[in-house]
Amino acid sequence: MQNHGPTLIDPASIAFQSVLDRLAPTDATVLIVGETGTGKEGVARYLHHHSPRRQQPFLAVNCGALTESLAESELFGHEKGAFTGARERHQGWFEAAEGGTLLLDEIGELSLPLQVKLLRVLQEREVTRVGSHRAVKVNVRVIAATHVDLAQAIRERRFREDLYYRLNVAAVTLPPLRQRQEDIPLLAEHFLRLYARRLGRPQLRMSEETVATLMEYPWPGNIRELENTLHNAVLLSKEPIISPRQLRLSPLGADSLPLGEAALDEFMRQQLESGETQIYQRVIDALVRNAFEISGSNQLQTATLLGVSRNTLRTHLGHLGLIKPRRSLAGSGQRTHAHRPPHERELRIGYQRFGNLGILKARQSLEAQFADSGVSVLWSEFPAGPQLLHALSNGEIDFGTTGEVPPLFAQANDNRVLYVAWEPAAPQSVALLVANDSPIKDIASLRGKRIAVNKGSNVHYLLVQILDEVGLTLDDVRVVYSPPKYPLTPSDHHAVDAWMMWDPLLSDAERCGQLRVIANGTGRVNNHQFYLAHRDFAAHSSDLLHQLMGALVQTGRYIDANRLEAANLLSAELGLATDSLTHALARRSHQTQRMDLAIIRDQQAIADRFYALGLLPRAIKVRDAVWSDSPP
Secondary structure, three states: OOOOOOOOOOOHHHHHHHHHHHHHHOOOOOEEEOOOOOOOOHHHHHHHOOOOOOOEEEEEEEHHHHOOOOOHHHOOOEEEOOOOOOOEOOOHHHHOOOOOOEEOOOOOOOOOOHHHHHHHHHOOOEEEOEOOOOOOOOEEEEEEEOOOOOOHHOOOOOOOOOHHHHHHOEEEEOOHHHOOOHHHHHHHHHHHHHOOOOOOOOEEEHHHHHHHHHHOOOOHHHHHHHHHHHHHHHHOOOEEEEEEEHHHHHHHHHHHHHHHHHHHHHHHHHHOOOOOOHHHHHHHHHHHHHHHHHHOOOOOHHHHHHHOOOHHHHHHHHHOOOOOOOOOOOOOOOOOOOOHHHHHHHEEEEEEHHHHHHHHHHHHHHHHHHOOOOEEEEEEOOOOHHHHHHHHHHHOOOEEEEHHHHHHHHOOOOOOEEEEEEEOOOHHEEEEEOOOOOOOOOHHHHHOOOOEEEEOOHHHHHHHHHHHOOOOHHOOOOEEEOOOOOOOOHHHHHHHHHEEEEOOOOOOOOOHOEEOOOEEOOOOOOOOOOEEHHHHHHHHHHHHHHHHHHHHHHHHHHHHHOHHHHHHHHHHHOOOOOOHHHHHHHHHOOOOEEHHHHHHHHHHHHHHHHOOOOOOOOOOHHHHOOOOOOOO
């Protein structure tokens, strides 16, 4: 449905698009209903791009992901001092989307107290920040989306009827992909071209048998499943023609779903009426076991196929004995590393799919190193440093790597993390980019512009340094806090004027030529990489930490001596072209080194700057969080 997508031809799609074309120019609140994976956010973006608000922000918030304690602050904002940790005024989603469109995805997951507050906002068109008594007028078009039956939720008293009618000014129901068969070849070709181009393999084609197989499959996961299937096929294909065997479609979907959901309901009813016991757990176990097998034991693909988070999947896999069950450092009655017998020891590593840890995982050399010592290596993937540090601070992982800034935020919030080692500076691996046709020509042109940045990350610090050069501060621009993302969609270009990026996405953006660099880290930031451990793990398992450091040193030497080979290893994992990854790997040295006085001083200077700007809740001493254990 987006501007850059294929032209749809199925009658159901054409009729649906005609409805959208009538709704788009209006300011009507729209409720989008559809199965998971049908593209509800894509429809919301379509409505925005074809409306008079197209030059203003389009923002999407997943209501199901909002924690109860922070949801009101996230949606409506808060004042400085409104609660513990509120060090500065925070603009909520409604104010951030001023003049544009706000998508409230999974609206059915919103708590009842927040539903009351949301109803008032929709009625009065104003928000009141937490800790304030002054209402702020907002000019925002609201679009809501859900995959649940809100009428049933109303009957079960889980959703307010008055809010439903306020949202349901105009309702559109997305037809599932199995009801739009004529669109399947067009969508498949679109996704094939997208991922083949990103991987530098534009010659890839689908055979006639492959297209026929795609047409016959019922697509229980809808467009999202189709996209994942084509992405996976591009990764697996060694030949220029993609064959049906490379599609790896789910037998469950192929066998049962042509009969519709009614058949699945009937089967479940029969099982329950026959007196089968523990049916719930048996169904869940069967789903996870089969998805894990179909995905070739790839946890990320399995989680995507099932539509669950990777952490949730790992819990199920541990229960089934398909991986070692994870244990938390925190919690009463649970054993710590100090009390585990040697044959039950675990090393839980948080990683991003790049750099030394990404290569170490891809080569599986750490698993081989610990094979005879009874140590299980468990990997957890994170999109960026702040998210990884959150898991490390909460005892969900033992060890991980981030840039310069996330550890400072962790230490300032009294989290139990230790600096263990670092890698040399890579200032060219971080940058601020704009679209090629952007009127922004230099740093001074950033005043008043919307800049996307991952809060508390290395590029957050780079942005501070860039603005300082021309006498600007964060108050002089409109900072949009969002996780890293590339490639960008048309709505991203409408919502934001500039993006803070880092490798390998930065190298891929430069290679594709759709964005241009306004300023990188050279002369502004060091962009060091740090390895960190949880204090409990460092205290009880220093022997494992020393061995892990040795493995990272060897991996760094391997990367610097074999960049092309290392890039090929990462290409399948990341879905990025090998030349982009080779360029990204070449921009930094991967030689892991123990912490020293010079690097501690550099890190302290950043901490002092962030505290002076009011971004850290308290002053810190970096040296208080440095691992001091000496090698055995």
